Amino acid sequence: MTGQxxxxxxxxxxxxxxxxxxxxxxxxxxxxxxxRITLMLWLATAAIIIFxxxxxxxxxxxxxxxxxxxxxxxxxGRNGIATEMIxxxxxxxxxxxxxxxxxxxxxxxxxxxxxxxxSPNSHYAFPLVLAxxxxxxxxxxxxxxxxxxxxxxxxxxxxxxxxxxxxxxxxEFLSTFLIRPFSLSVRLFANMFAGHMxxxxxxxxxxxxxxxxxxxxxxxxxxxxLTIAITFLEFLVIILQAYVFTVLTASYVQGALAEEH
Amino acid sequence: MLLAAVNGSTAIIGYGLAAIGPGIGVGLxxxxxxxxxxxxxxxxxxxxxxxxxxxxxxxxxALFGIAFGFIWAK
Numbered sequence: 001m002t003g004q005x006x007x008x009x010x011x012x013x014x015x016x017x018x019x020x021x022x023x024x025x026x027x028x029x030x031x032x033x034x035x036r037i038t039l040m041l042w043l044a045t046a047a048i049i050i051f052x053x054x055x056x057x058x059x060x061x062x063x064x065x066x067x068x069x070x071x072x073x074x075x076x077g078r079n080g081i082a083t084e085m086i087x088x089x090x091x092x093x094x095x096x097x098x099x100x101x102x103x104x105x106x107x108x109x110x111x112x113x114x115x116x117x118x119s120p121n122s123h124y125a126f127p128l129v130l131a132x133x134x135x136x137x138x139x140x141x142x143x144x145x146x147x148x149x150x151x152x153x154x155x156x157x158x159x160x161x162x163x164x165x166x167x168x169x170x171x172e173f174l175s176t177f178l179i180r181p182f183s184l185s186v187r188l189f190a191n192m193f194a195g196h197m198x199x200x201x202x203x204x205x206x207x208x209x210x211x212x213x214x215x216x217x218x219x220x221x222x223x224x225x226l227t228i229a230i231t232f233l234e235f236l237v238i239i240l241q242a243y244v245f246t247v248l249t250a251s252y253v254q255g256a257l258a259e260e261h
Numbered sequence: 262m263l264l265a266a267v268n269g270s271t272a273i274i275g276y277g278l279a280a281i282g283p284g285i286g287v288g289l290x291x292x293x294x295x296x297x298x299x300x301x302x303x304x305x306x307x308x309x310x311x312x313x314x315x316x317x318x319x320x321x322x323a324l325f326g327i328a329f330g331f332i333w334a335k
Binding site: 013016084085183186187189190191193194240243244247248251 | 269310313314316317318320321324325327328331
């Protein structure tokens with residue numbers, strides 16, 4: 001039983017090392033600056049730019065199919081997220097929110113795209129940058145609207161009896177300024193990370209069972225069928241997480257813009 | 262006398278326990294949504310964004326469990 005399958009199952013159970021592919025440059029070794037992950041990020045960015053440029057190169061009153069898709073995406077960002085969450089003022093943020101949504105969606109999509117099957121967002125750095133951008137955005141908007149101290153008062157002092165405030169203000173501070181960017185980024189990161197891990201466990205698990213005992217082949221096949229099922233689940237998660245990230249950003253902006261409670 | 266031994270990471274057990282809370286929480290979020298939609302079908306579009314926000318906020322706790330399991334693995 002030490003044939004070819006055991007080589008395939010050599011790295012079971014999968015570990016965090018799976019998330020650090022080797023450099024694509026032949027001289028790179030384990031240099032992290034140009035790997036599959038970087039390539040995917042550039043591919044996603046290029047695909048988004050090219051798609052929207054092509055869709056809007058020659059806009060018509062009666063839209064072509066591509067233009068219709070692009071307009072639907074923007075319309076979803078504008079009506080479904082920006083105006084719905086923020087209200088009338090949300091139109092100003094529609095372009096940022098839509099860009100965020102499309103960017104996350106495109107990057108997440110690599111998680112189930114054959115031959116890639118890992119999302120750049122399963123590296124914590126990428127969601128973190130996006131979350132910090134959102135954090136800066138909602139704080140900046142709030143400070144510009146209410147002034148620095150007005151914004152702090154708005155964000156930190158809930159309408160409550162004075163004797164409970166010493167307890168509430170630190171909690172509000174923690175949750176608004178420290179935990180928000182953290183939870184926003186960890187949510188996206190952990191979803192993509194766990195999704196990739198699940199796919200790895202079920203794929204490699206099939207090989208591991210075969211290499212343990214050829215009698216386990218039926219179980220391996222079940223395991224691989226489950227991989228396909230999980231890929232569909234991942235598709236759902238990908239869209240949902242892109243949506244959730246954008247909606248939460250919008251709701252933070254809305255909270256920063258809101259008048260006194 | 263050794264009665265039982267565990268191989269691998271016991272963090273898995275902790276994560277299983279930690280996932281109970283968010284599991285119940287996510288269930289509550291969707292049960293509330295289904296109930297409100299059953300009582301007031303026109304409100305289903307109105308409440309949907311809040312369902313996803315609530316779902317995401319609750320689910321974050323379970324996801325922290327995954328992340329921390331790896332952060333503090335050693």
